[in-house]
Amino acid sequence: MKDIMNAPFLVEMVRTITNMYNHGWDERNGGNISWLLDEADVARYLDVNAVTRDIPTGFEAPALDGKYFLVTGTGKYFKNVQYDPADNLGLIRVTDGGKNAQLLWGFTGGGKFTSEFPAHMMSHAARLSVDPANRIVMHCHPANLLAMTYVHDLDSRAFTRTLWQMCTECIVVFPEGVNVLPWMLCGTNEIGEATAEEMKTARLVVWSQHGIYGAGKDLDETFGLIETAEKAAEIYMKIAHLPLVNTITDAQLHRMEERFGVKAREGWLD
Numbered sequence: 001m002k003d004i005m006n007a008p009f010l011v012e013m014v015r016t017i018t019n020m021y022n023h024g025w026d027e028r029n030g031g032n033i034s035w036l037l038d039e040a041d042v043a044r045y046l047d048v049n050a051v052t053r054d055i056p057t058g059f060e061a062p063a064l065d066g067k068y069f070l071v072t073g074t075g076k077y078f079k080n081v082q083y084d085p086a087d088n089l090g091l092i093r094v095t096d097g098g099k100n101a102q103l104l105w106g107f108t109g110g111g112k113f114t115s116e117f118p119a120h121m122m123s124h125a126a127r128l129s130v131d132p133a134n135r136i137v138m139h140c141h142p143a144n145l146l147a148m149t150y151v152h153d154l155d156s157r158a159f160t161r162t163l164w165q166m167c168t169e170c171i172v173v174f175p176e177g178v179n180v181l182p183w184m185l186c187g188t189n190e191i192g193e194a195t196a197e198e199m200k201t202a203r204l205v206v207w208s209q210h211g212i213y214g215a216g217k218d219l220d221e222t223f224g225l226i227e228t229a230e231k232a233a234e235i236y237m238k239i240a241h242l243p244l245v246n247t248i249t250d251a252q253l254h255r256m257e258e259r260f261g262v263k264a265r266e267g268w269l270d
């Protein structure tokens with residue numbers, strides 16, 4: 001059996017987590033990632049019948065039964081993942097209709113998956129129902145997106161239109177827009193259910209005064225979505241207090257749609 005420390009999924013996970021930390025998106029224990037893996041990929045590195053321990057989840061997700069996830073640990077610091085992946089990350093298999101997680105590797109210090117596990121698993125189920133290629137759910141605390149939720153209307157259409165107007169290519173990267181949730185208590189099944197519902201119509205869901213969730217087929221796509229939305233929010237926070245002289249018009253956004261073969265969320269452009 002090959003050494004899991006060389007597994008592309010582990011190497012890429014550590015690199016992305018380190019990159020997110022270096023972007024300032026994951027202070028202290030902030031942020032979490034889960035990655036849906038194929039059994040065949042896992043079996044190259046682990047005996048999939050060797051369960052280290054069982055961890056109850058506290059919710060149900062029948063659509064994920066038998067699925068494997070590489071996931072960040074609760075209370076763990078993104079800063080430290082690169083130095084000890086086996087303590088800070090875990091590889092689990094979901095069983096019993098989502099009610100249980102079998103630990104196959106990691107969380108060596110006795111830890112368990114992120115406190116936002118319900119939001120992650122429910123979001124995976126929601127994304128898979130609209131896009132079978134979805135593999136990643138990523139959460140973090142980018143400063144400008146967070147700042148924007150203090151000063152901007154939280155209506156999803158209004159919030160998205162502002163982001164689209166801040167950088168020309170935003171509409172190409174996230175034509176479906178971003179969905180915005182009001183402030184809610186984090187770590188609960190309720191915020192998990194609300195996030196999953198929003199994930200059916202967009203790969204980006206903003207948690208007001210907290211952070212953002214992204215989803216995608218791989219780490220690059222998901223990181224790139226958050227990176228692009230955060231860049232747009234940064235421009236907004238630089239200009240929001242200044243007199244607006246120019247913008248990107250809806251007519252220009254329609255030209256972007258035509259040129260790049262994307263379709264903006266129905267009714268979100270005039």
Ligand code: 2HA
Pocket residue numbers: 029030031032074075114115116139186187
């Ligand atoms: O795990 O970001 O939302 C730390 C968090 C919780």
Ligand code: ZN
Pocket residue numbers: 030031139140141186210211
């Ligand atoms: Zn958070």
